[in-house]
Amino acid sequence: MPITKIPFAKMNGCGNDFIVVDNRKKMMKGFDLGTFVKNICARGTSLGADGFMMLEPSDIADFKMRYFNADGSEGAMCGNGARCLSRFAHLVGAASETMSFETMAGIYQAEVLPATHTVNVKFPDVPLKTLQLNQPYPTEGPASLYHYGFVGVPHTVWFLDNVAKLSDRQITEWGKQIRYDHARFPQGTNVNFAQVIDRHSLQIRTYERGVEAETYACGSGSTAAAIVAGILGLVESDSPIRMQTRGGVLRISYQLSEELARDVYMEGNAKLVATGELLPDAWL
Ligand SMILES: N[C@@H](CCC[C@H](N)C(=O)O)C(=O)O
Secondary structure: OOOEEEEEEEEOOOEEEEEEEOOOOOOOOOOOHHHHHHOOOHHHHHHHOEEEEEEEEOOOOEEEEEEEOOOOOEEEEOOHHHHHHHHHHHHOOOOEEEEEEEEEEEEEEEEEEOOOOEEEEEEEEEHHHHHHEEEEEOOOOEEEEEEEEEOEEEEEEOOOOOOHHHOOOHHHHHHHHHHHHOOOOOHHHHOOOHEEEEEEEEEEEEHHHHHOOEEEEOOOHHHHHHHHHOOOOOOOOOEEEEEEEEEEEEEEEEOOOOOOEEEEEEEEEOEEEEEEEOOOOHHO
8 A cells, every 4th residue: 555645854954955754664665766756846836845865774874864856866965964864863763962874975974963953964084186176167167167076976166256146047057057068077066156255264156966956055065165175275274164155154174184184074054844744746
């Protein structure tokens, strides 16, 4: 008998919003997840969100995070989603205030901080040799150089001096052009437009692969941009870097050595805005 009501939570981290389901008892078994996610994430005709996440059991950590983009594609991880799922795991009793969780991009750790209503997520180390810095971009685009790397998922970082003033249309047009530049980025890329505000802060806007639009914030993109800015000497890398997103502030800290960005932390909010039941009209 197919299930007709699916308990869910609606959460967001800096406005990057998610539908979250506790799938520890394999409630979602038998669903075509790609279609299901695409349908429930559609704004207007369904609940609507940038992504969908499931809390699942893990043999090697407190739980497994499964993350899907709004278009139904499964993503390896999501920074804002990680904070939300950590808070969710704590709320449903799947983890204590400190936890570890498994993703397709490795094992992450997190701490829920009830006093500030925030969550601090520790990323795996980022090997500096995996970053491609100062890559020329000769075709028409936002800048003549970009920076590329994997922080769980692929990211390009473009430093500009007028990020707040870019129109939504410019972000979407450049974002799509770069995201679908298959010659340079065969698996696509998230596209982050960043501006240095001072030695400790950046402003950032992100076009997200899988949402195919600008989102209010991107946690892994903010982390990628903060690390690249530190390596390039644009910010002080030995103190938290304040990332001003459209939906709020993320604080990124890390230590740079010759080979690694290690002790990579991302702290920010994780709001639980509703709980309820998804009904078949939401996914059919
Ligand atoms: N919003 C996310 C990034 C989500 C993953 C991405 N869209 C992809 O699969 O490429 C974040 O906060 O990190």
